Amino acid sequence: MSEAYLLSRKRLPDWIKSLAEIYTVLGPVPLRRGQTVFEPIASADLLNPNYCSTMLSPRLFIYPGCQKLFTVNRSTGQYVTADPRTQRPQLIFAIHPCDMHAISVLDRTFLAKYEDYYYRKRRDDTVTIVLNCNKACDSGFCDSMGTGPFLRLKQGFDVALTAREKDFIAEPASENGERLIGGRDFFERATAADLGEKEEIEQRAKRSFTKHLDTDGLPQLLMRHLDHTVYRRTADSRCLGCTNCTMVCPTCYCYNVQDRTGYDLMTTTRQRYWDSCQELHFAQVHGGNFRSSREARMRQFVTHKLATWVEQYGCFGCIGCGRCMTWCPTGIDLTEMAKEIQRDAAEK
Amino acid sequence: MPPKNENQNPLEPQTAIIEQHVEETDDIFSLYVRPQINDFNFRPGQFAMIGLPGYGEAPFSFSVIDPRSRMLVQTIRKAGTVVDALSALHSGGQVSFRGPFGNGWPLEKLDGKNVIVIAGGIGMAPLRPVIHHLIENRSRFGEIYLFYGVKTIEDLLFSDDLEKWSASIHVLLSADEVRQNCRLPVRQGLVTVLFDQLLEPLSDAVTFTCGPQIMMKFAAAHLILQGQAATDIYVSLERRMKCGIAQCGHCQIGAKYVCMDGPVFCLPDIQRFADTFL
């Protein structure tokens, strides 16, 4: 799959149109008030390939915020498993490398020793076309986290695109990806020179970052300083407990489960919805709460993303998209907390 | 290990039939259930997610595992919505059942050792099958101690068993309040008041403990002071659980999922994380 192709910008609408014949194409659409949102698009007219970041990552197309698991007939006891699939297979167009990486991080939770039935079906049913970032976005530090600005995954997605002034370089990474490009006359073969230019664009993109985090030895450092005062100071003075950070985080997987019984008492539906370790109830058991302080919940978020995730899954839980700090009403920034701990350790 | 659910969807439960409902104490009851699964493979210390559609599920460990009659007993403290619904069920009733989950007690570590079992309150339930194992294979172990602490004498679980067990192992009981007589000797105080009964040295002992976090913390500290290696102490932890399969995140402690990596942990392996209260 080392083949690379070129698609001229003029022909992008043709490609989208042909993809939309098979898939529900979900692409970045600029909406009112400057917010770009992933929405179904039938044509390229609305598409904004230069978007910076979206509030919610495309994780919600594979792992929706609320999902039906099954219904039970209360008189027969019969279970009917909910079908998690959408009516048509979906295609996520122009997902950024960090967000694609985030999906591969979620894979490690949901497709592990136990396989989540619902996640698996949606994941298999979703085509992903990545668009590399030619410059750093506002609060992104994906370069530091090893998840961008150009895709570093080798598999788990279908096509990677790199935008140039007049065209896109398209590199398929799966059979599906080959199929989406192959046989379509608007693609041409890319040359070694094109790929050389891609390399240059990537280097330029890497240089455009202003935000960095030194991740070398970071997990060990954070685990050595679990009682650092930065958690309490930040939590008590600024955290509102709104859970925005975890709702917008593209790798957060935690969920809660809820049963709903119809008013006729005939059927019960079990569903799950995104939950957050920043909620007070999250670690509540009868007679106690293992994270009753805001400080403890703040430490859970920071150390999970930047430390314990590595022990659990062999990768960071932070992909450097910057959403948690962007959507935090008081701008709490986990990299600042990590850096403070790094500075204090260096001074000692 | 693939999920035990035959339907490949680990979140969708099987059915289990209730054979018996026994009131153990004022606020603790036991449900004898027979899960409708082909592969009856449960280990002491593991748990199942048991519930009722409409009320949800909660994790329950097994106080008896009987492969011959394919029966499990869950001994449950009355607390919470799911339990309220379960406590109203009697023989012939049905519950939803997923499991087994978790690692269970590392019984193999006990062979050839002195064994210390420390239970607090409802924490006796998941340790009961451990005692069964110890007594059935009595000759494989050295001295065996069961330290069991409760609030009042009325809270003692399985008192018939305790009497029987005391024929082959040291059964030592404590209660915060001792107001009336009991068939077995009970000392007043926390479970640690019984530790003077231990024959030293402890270097050749392995400890299993389950109970209130604070009890386990002090019991472990006590034993370590008396010379037991922290790595020979195993604790069984309780956390909020929604999935049992390391995905809902609720039971996480640091890098560990209590539902999958636990609920039994070697003490230093879990103590290194935040929010353990150990």
Ligand code: SF4
């Ligand atoms: S524990 Fe918190 S930070 Fe970790 S995945 Fe769950 S919600 Fe996200």
Ligand code: FES
């Ligand atoms: S119970 Fe859901 S992760 Fe452990």
